[in-house]
Amino acid sequence: xxxxxxxxxxxxxYDRNSFDKTNQSHSFKIKYFETKLTPxxxxxxxxxxxxxxxxxxxxxxxxxxxxxxxxxxxxxxRCAGYNNVDLSYAFGKIHIVRVPAYSPxxxxxxxxALIMALNRKTHKAYNRTRDNNFNxxxxxxxxxHGKTAGIIGAGKIGRIMIDLLKGLGMKxxxxxSWKDEKYAADKGFEYADLDRIYKEADILSLHCxxxxxxxxxxNKESIELxxxxxxxxxxxxxxxxNTGALIEGLKTGKVGYAxxxxxxxxxxxxxxxxxxxxxxxxxxxxxxxxxxVLVTSHQAFLTREALENISMTTMESIDSFFTNDKLENEIxxxxxxxxxxLKDKTGKCF
Ligand code: NAI
Numbered sequence: 001x002x003x004x005x006x007x008x009x010x011x012x013x014y015d016r017n018s019f020d021k022t023n024q025s026h027s028f029k030i031k032y033f034e035t036k037l038t039p040x041x042x043x044x045x046x047x048x049x050x051x052x053x054x055x056x057x058x059x060x061x062x063x064x065x066x067x068x069x070x071x072x073x074x075x076x077x078r079c080a081g082y083n084n085v086d087l088s089y090a091f092g093k094i095h096i097v098r099v100p101a102y103s104p105x106x107x108x109x110x111x112x113a114l115i116m117a118l119n120r121k122t123h124k125a126y127n128r129t130r131d132n133n134f135n136x137x138x139x140x141x142x143x144x145h146g147k148t149a150g151i152i153g154a155g156k157i158g159r160i161m162i163d164l165l166k167g168l169g170m171k172x173x174x175x176x177s178w179k180d181e182k183y184a185a186d187k188g189f190e191y192a193d194l195d196r197i198y199k200e201a202d203i204l205s206l207h208c209x210x211x212x213x214x215x216x217x218x219n220k221e222s223i224e225l226x227x228x229x230x231x232x233x234x235x236x237x238x239x240x241x242n243t244g245a246l247i248e249g250l251k252t253g254k255v256g257y258a259x260x261x262x263x264x265x266x267x268x269x270x271x272x273x274x275x276x277x278x279x280x281x282x283x284x285x286x287x288x289x290x291x292x293v294l295v296t297s298h299q300a301f302l303t304r305e306a307l308e309n310i311s312m313t314t315m316e317s318i319d320s321f322f323t324n325d326k327l328e329n330e331i332x333x334x335x336x337x338x339x340x341x342l343k344d345k346t347g348k349c350f
Pocket of ligand 1: 080081100101104107152153154155156157158175176177178207208209210211213214235236237261262298299300301302
């Protein structure tokens, strides 16, 4: 069998390390590009069988046409989310696979880390003690025990988050477009509608995918419904929050804390080093001025275990397609209209 050639886009050292290690048991021919996948860089894929892309790559109709024209058979997303893929356009033209779960623990634990740091102001204490300032004025937090958390999206990550927060003695309300009442009863949380969650939650944590329905679910109106001093955590996708409305909420004090691992215009900045240049995005720059806002640059997934699972699942999906003509972890326009995606491990969608 001919050696399968894979073009990776938007790669960093940690991607190369984990994929090179996993490739020792596959022997794919790999080319790592640091550039993101765009209509321009898609022209580099001549002669490749597979393109491996990540969260901030562009998989638009234009890119899909170029990849198909260059002979690429599959796009392997090395992530769970696929809001950057034009799935309806790709259907019938090119197969798309993803890594449905690589470490939901990594993401939920990072969301919890943001909550803990914001609440107990660890980021401020770190800076103070580094400067020999041992004053604790202004560092008052609150007990999580007994407070109410609102979890939006009780899927793989949301459910682990619920376990973690229940472990801390919090009351948990969850909103999901697909309910499992038995699971909720077993785990001791309650499903609630969005309005109730906005009104009752001390901490709101977003764990649903970005869709037409969920886009800008945190906006001026929903923030108005929230408790004063609410904490908002987003480790899901930036466009779930209207950042302008969030900034207004922070300025009035309605929003007491924000922990953001994602940002709606992150693709230009996240994963890159701008420490010797300037951030020209005024909204991001404004967010970074609040000392009750913690921004991390889409790193919630970044654990050793997750990287290993990402590379193993991605390479197994590619191997299985080219060796056995079987598609695992395919995402397509048809099967994502239902929940859960029943095409996982069940064969090709077209
Ligand atoms: P999942 O598919 O297991 O769970 C998502 C849940 O959201 C499902 O239960 C689904 O029914 C629900 N849902 C769908 N639309 C909804 C809506 N409009 N309102 C409320 N709930 C809705 O996905 P998983 O693995 O839990 O991941 C969740 C999201 O986390 C991903 O879509 C991705 O955007 C994000 N993510 C972020 C990472 C990071 O590094 N920051 C890494 C991995 C995922």
